[in-house]
Amino acid sequence: MSPATPEAAPPASQLPVWLDWVLSNTPSGLLLLDAQSRIVFANKWFLLRARVDIEGIQGHGVRDVFPVLRGGHFERALLKAMRTGFPALLSQSLHPSPFPLYAPAATVANDNLLRQSVHIVPMGPTDAAAAGQRYILIQIADVSPTVARERLLKAHAERMSDLVHVDGLTGIGNRRFFDESMAAELRAASRTGSSLGLVMLDIDQFKQFNDLYGHPAGDRCLRAVADVLKTVCRRPRDLVARYGGEELVAILPDTDDAGAAQVARDILQRLRDLGLQHDDNLGRAIVTASAGVYAAVPKANDTPDAVVGRADQALYAAKSAGRDRVFCFDAGRQEAVPG
Amino acid sequence: MKLTPLELDALAEVFNHGVGQAALALSELAGEEVQLSAPKVEELSKRQISEKLEAQGSNRICAVRQAFSGAVNTDALLMFPVEKSLQLVQLMVGSDVPLAQLSEMEQESLAEIGNILLNSVVASVADMLHIEFEGSLPQVEQGRAGDMLYTEDDMDDAILSLQINFKIAARQVQGYLVFLLDVASSEALKKKITEFIESME
Numbered sequence: 001m002s003p004a005t006p007e008a009a010p011p012a013s014q015l016p017v018w019l020d021w022v023l024s025n026t027p028s029g030l031l032l033l034d035a036q037s038r039i040v041f042a043n044k045w046f047l048l049r050a051r052v053d054i055e056g057i058q059g060h061g062v063r064d065v066f067p068v069l070r071g072g073h074f075e076r077a078l079l080k081a082m083r084t085g086f087p088a089l090l091s092q093s094l095h096p097s098p099f100p101l102y103a104p105a106a107t108v109a110n111d112n113l114l115r116q117s118v119h120i121v122p123m124g125p126t127d128a129a130a131a132g133q134r135y136i137l138i139q140i141a142d143v144s145p146t147v148a149r150e151r152l153l154k155a156h157a158e159r160m161s162d163l164v165h166v167d168g169l170t171g172i173g174n175r176r177f178f179d180e181s182m183a184a185e186l187r188a189a190s191r192t193g194s195s196l197g198l199v200m201l202d203i204d205q206f207k208q209f210n211d212l213y214g215h216p217a218g219d220r221c222l223r224a225v226a227d228v229l230k231t232v233c234r235r236p237r238d239l240v241a242r243y244g245g246e247e248l249v250a251i252l253p254d255t256d257d258a259g260a261a262q263v264a265r266d267i268l269q270r271l272r273d274l275g276l277q278h279d280d281n282l283g284r285a286i287v288t289a290s291a292g293v294y295a296a297v298p299k300a301n302d303t304p305d306a307v308v309g310r311a312d313q314a315l316y317a318a319k320s321a322g323r324d325r326v327f328c329f330d331a332g333r334q335e336a337v338p339g
Numbered sequence: 340m341k342l343t344p345l346e347l348d349a350l351a352e353v354f355n356h357g358v359g360q361a362a363l364a365l366s367e368l369a370g371e372e373v374q375l376s377a378p379k380v381e382e383l384s385k386r387q388i389s390e391k392l393e394a395q396g397s398n399r400i401c402a403v404r405q406a407f408s409g410a411v412n413t414d415a416l417l418m419f420p421v422e423k424s425l426q427l428v429q430l431m432v433g434s435d436v437p438l439a440q441l442s443e444m445e446q447e448s449l450a451e452i453g454n455i456l457l458n459s460v461v462a463s464v465a466d467m468l469h470i471e472f473e474g475s476l477p478q479v480e481q482g483r484a485g486d487m488l489y490t491e492d493d494m495d496d497a498i499l500s501l502q503i504n505f506k507i508a509a510r511q512v513q514g515y516l517v518f519l520l521d522v523a524s525s526e527a528l529k530k531k532i533t534e535f536i537e538s539m540e
Contacts, residue, residue: 073368080364084462086407086474089454091447093432094368117447124473125409143444150442 029101029140035133037062037078046140049101049114062138066100074098074118081120081136085128090118092143099140115144169219170226170248173241178249181239182304185251190298197252197260197295200311201229201267204288204323206246208280221276221287222246228270232263249311257295257328261339264291264326272324288324290315293339296331314339340497340525342382346532351380353535354501357463361456368455369431374506375456377516382497388418388515389484395420395513400484401441403453406475407461411524411531415461416487417453417503419514424449427514430507441479450477456503460516468531488519 015023023030029046033039039057047054050066057065062078069075073095077088090098097113119139128134165177173181182198189196203209203225210218222242229240229248239251250267252260268289276287292315294307310329317336318327328339342350355377362375383391392400401424403417419427421440428445431452441449454477465472480487488498501516520528 076364076367080458084458084465084474086458086462086472087454087476088458089447089451089476091444091451093428093444093448094451119476121476125471126473146443150444153442 028142029099029138031062031138031140033062033078033136033138035082035135037082037136039065040135046101048104049142050099051102068100069098072098077120078136081122082134085122085125085134087119087121089120090116092117092147101140101142103144112144114142115147117141117143167226167242170223170242172226172230172248173239175242175244178239178241178243178251179304181241181251182308185239185253186298186302186304186307189253190300190302193297194254195256195295195297196307197250197255197257197263198293198307198311199250199252199260199264199267200243200292200308200315201225201248201250201264202290202315202319203246204284204290204319205278205281209278209287212278212280224274224276225271225287225289228267228274232266232270252295255295257293257339260293260295261326261328264293264339267291268324268326282323284324290318290323291326292316292318292329292336293326294329294331340382340499340520340529342529342532345536346529347380347382349532349536349539350499351377353463353467354380354460356467357460358456358503360463361459364455364459365431365452368451369433369507371508373431374504376504376506377501378504379502381500381502383500384495384497385485385488385493386495388488388498388500388517392418392420392484392515395423397421398483400482400487401449402480402487403450403457403477404480404487405454405457405461405477407472409472410470411472411527412521413524414519415457415516416519417456417514417516418484418487419512421481423512423514426510427452427505427512430505430510430512440481446479450479453477453479456516460501468528468535470528470531488517 024044026043026045029049030043031039031046032041038059038061042054042057063069063075074090077090081088092115096115098116098118101114101116103114121137121139123131123135165173167174185196203221206218209221226242226248229250233240233250233252237253241249243249250263252263268291271289272286277285278287279285281288292311292313294311294314314327314329314336318325321327326339327336330337358375358377362373365373397420399421401419401421405415407413407415425441428441428448432448457477458474461472461474464470499518499520503514503516505512
């Protein structure tokens with residue numbers, strides 16, 4: 001038996017001129033298969049993107065012409081459609097590019113496979129009876145632009161969600177980020193029975209700094225302190241945020257009181273090392289900060305407010321004791337002690 | 340249509356054969372096991388179906404519709420609350436869906452998932468009850484359940500409904516597959532079910 005089927009549709013050259021014109025100008029791929037899945041017809045859109053000639057593929061099995069289809073979802077869907085007679089579709093998200101189709105070389109310089117949405121439509125029983133066999137129409141739409149657009153949209157959506165959690169001035173987390181993270185980390189620590197550390201930081205005499213040097217300088221100072229916090233708290237799970245005003249905070253998972261106190265001392269030392277001038281800081285001449293530390297394995301009834309309250313109590317004690325120092329909340333004595 | 344318990348059992352057997360085929364196909368697609376179960380075949384009123392779907396938390400429904408025609412004409416709809424349809428696509432595609440609604444490409448994935456299930460179930464009906472059907476391509480619709488079920492007719496009309504549970508990676512999504520049948524098609528289907536039961540005896 002010759003590869004060209006006797007009952008195949010006439011070659012494109014024998015189609016009525018207007019029909020040939022319509023098919024050639026259809027902006028999606030059309031591929032007609034006979035009941036043995038041999039190619040009967042392919043329109044210009046398809047040939048151009050498959051980079052084949054109609055003479056080279058007509059009468060040949062679609063899986064011989066495109067071996068990449070063998071064993072794949074398209075083949076399974078095609079066989080099922082031939083058996084049941086029901087139309088099927090292959091979506092881009094689940095099968096990005098079933099056919100080896102590329103953008104026409106003349107217009108696009110890259111060789112990326114086109115993202116495709118594929119419809120497999122077998123002839124219904126009545127038409128098939130009239131045609132002498134059940135033909136199958138494969139329709140292929142190029143959805144690459146839609147995929148690109150949706151990718152952009154999702155990137156924007158993700159960026160928006162990030163922005164909601166970032167403090168605009170310092171680039172570290174904002175209060176909302178802190179509140180959400182604190183609740184989540186407290187639950188996680190409680191579940192795993194691990195210690196959660198918290199460091200509350202307050203820039204000493206910040207109001208006086210602003211009065212003396214102006215608010216733009218105050219903003220730069222805040223950013224510098226935030227950078228110090230980021231540099232010191234750099235383990236993957238450490239979280240830093242601006243709690244409010246000139247108060248910054250670090251959440252330190254898997255950290256006990258000794259570890260958290262060390263982190264707080266490192267922050268204060270790095271800040272001193274920066275040597276930012278501050279002539280109204282109780283005679284210290286540079287920008288300094290006070291820190292309150294609390295770390296413990298959370299108890300079942302510990303709320304974020306209660307934990308933050310203990311670190312805050314330690315911070316207040318550090319400031320009362322003369323600033324530029326670290327105090328820790330001692331759970332056993334229920335009071336803040338120098339750390 | 341009023342089917343007897345025996346007839347509903349026979350239909351359940353036919354449907355479950357199709358649901359089993361669909362589970363295999365969906366598992367191949369997802370690259371992991373997709374479990375499908377269809378515990379209940381019932382005749383429910385349009386009102387009851389709307390209420391069951393809305394009881395899952397939302398009156399926004401997402402559906403995949405396909406028309407099948409032949410000796411029996413039916414619109415088959417696979418219906419989910421919108422949030423559940425998002426979840427299902429997310430589980431099948433294996434990516435996160437950060438938007439509140441299905442994007443165009445995600446809708447297309449849902450259409451494919453629905454297409455596999457509807458084709459498998461209707462193919463079982465065709466094979467086992469000996470009914471020849473012609474099928475349409477699937478289309479995705481969003482809106483109120485009542486609008487999709489043409490409730491301008493009568494909310495108390497009974498329609499054939501199949502509860503479908505998807506289970507993927509320990510997560511479960513529940514939907515309903517319903518068949519809208521006119522009077523003539525209901526009678527034709529009932530006759531085919533009777534013949535099927537007789538052939539079993």
